[in-house]
Amino acid sequence: MTILVTGATGNMGVPLVRELCRLGREPRVTTRNARRANSLLPEGVEIVEGDLREPEFLDRALRGVDKLFLFLEAGDPSRVLRAAGRSGVPYVVLVTSLLAETRPRSFVGRLALETERVMREGGFRGTVLRPWEYASNTFAWARDIREDDVVRQPSGGLPSPVIAPEDVAAVAARALVENHDGRTYALTGPAEVTAGDKVRALGAALGRELSFQETADPDLMEKIRTSPEEVAESFGVCFMESPGVRSTVRDITGRPPRSFTEWAEDHAESFK
Ligand SMILES: NC(=O)c1ccc[n+]([C@@H]2O[C@H](COP(=O)([O-])OP(=O)(O)OC[C@H]3O[C@@H](n4cnc5c(N)ncnc54)[C@H](OP(=O)(O)O)[C@@H]3O)[C@@H](O)[C@H]2O)c1
Numbered sequence: 406m407t408i409l410v411t412g413a414t415g416n417m418g419v420p421l422v423r424e425l426c427r428l429g430r431e432p433r434v435t436t437r438n439a440r441r442a443n444s445l446l447p448e449g450v451e452i453v454e455g456d457l458r459e460p461e462f463l464d465r466a467l468r469g470v471d472k473l474f475l476f477l478e479a480g481d482p483s484r485v486l487r488a489a490g491r492s493g494v495p496y497v498v499l500v501t502s503l504l505a506e507t508r509p510r511s512f513v514g515r516l517a518l519e520t521e522r523v524m525r526e527g528g529f530r531g532t533v534l535r536p537w538e539y540a541s542n543t544f545a546w547a548r549d550i551r552e553d554d555v556v557r558q559p560s561g562g563l564p565s566p567v568i569a570p571e572d573v574a575a576v577a578a579r580a581l582v583e584n585h586d587g588r589t590y591a592l593t594g595p596a597e598v599t600a601g602d603k604v605r606a607l608g609a610a611l612g613r614e615l616s617f618q619e620t621a622d623p624d625l626m627e628k629i630r631t632s633p634e635e636v637a638e639s640f641g642v643c644f645m646e647s648p649g650v651r652s653t654v655r656d657i658t659g660r661p662p663r664s665f666t667e668w669a670e671d672h673a674e675s676f677k
Contacts, residue, residue, distance in 0.1 A: 408432040418574075434451070434452055456480065458481065477500065538641060550607065556616075560644065567665050571671075572594070576590060576657050594662050
């Protein structure tokens with residue numbers, strides 16, 4: 406059984422590959438930088454180096470694959486799916502976005518629905534995962550936090566059930582080794598948190614008192630109110646109404662998803 410993981414060096418990819426190895430399935434992975442992949446991933450993983458936008462590389466990577474793990478920014482995901490169809494790959498676990506459900510007309514929502522449609526019409530068996538905002542998006546604050554005690558953003562955003570990418574990975578691993586054919590799973594973390602809550606949790610994990618400051622740009626606030634989809638392209642889904650907390654991670658893995666506080670404790674080093 407050959408499992409191919411794309412995006413294997415990413416926030417979600419690394420814990421997914423580790424979990425698959427723990428379950429005794431050593432996957433093949435794609436990366437544009439094999440040296441970096443080698444330093445991040447367990448031994449025994451077959452690394453194929455190249456760019457998913459290149460057709461010859463795609464064909465080589467997909468040869469003999471039984472299950473493909475694919476994410477939205479993998480070059481052009483629909484093209485990857487078509488190549489997978491030509492290579493005879495029968496089973497796909499596709500990660501899109503919960504915006505497909507909550508904001509189907511946003512850029513990401515449309516891309517998600519289009520890619521899911523290509524997967525369906527390609528006749529693949531498999532599973533669609535639709536996660537909400539990743540806790541790892543806060544890595545974008547790391548420089549501010551290293552240099553200062555204040556994180557500044559145009560707005561505090563709305564409370565958002567942020568999810569640890571490790572929990573998306575845990576569900577993805579189940580979807581790859583068990584039979585979840587035909588299912589679409591909406592994935593969130595265990596609680597809704599604001600930007601201020603996240604900053605406080607990061608401060609606690611670092612043993613420092615950090616604060617959050619809204620820069621309150623009136624033009625941007627108006628845009629957030631009138632066209633949140635557009636703003637989300639630049640600042641993320643925390644400006645969109647919460648999809649509500651979903652129980653899927655616990656339902657599939659049997660354990661509760663990590664809170665943002667737990668995620669911050671696990672990743673404090675990256676903010677030092
Ligand atoms: N962030 C969120 O809030 C959020 C929310 C919902 C869904 N998602 C989904 O989760 C996915 C993964 O998120 P993540 O945080 O794990 O991403 P990430 O950490 O940014 O990882 C991106 C990965 O993409 C690979 N990559 C990028 N362009 C590529 C190309 N042309 N060819 C081959 N590989 C390429 C990179 O691998 P190399 O550099 O090794 O090639 C890297 O491992 C997103 O794409 C999105 O579909 C994210």
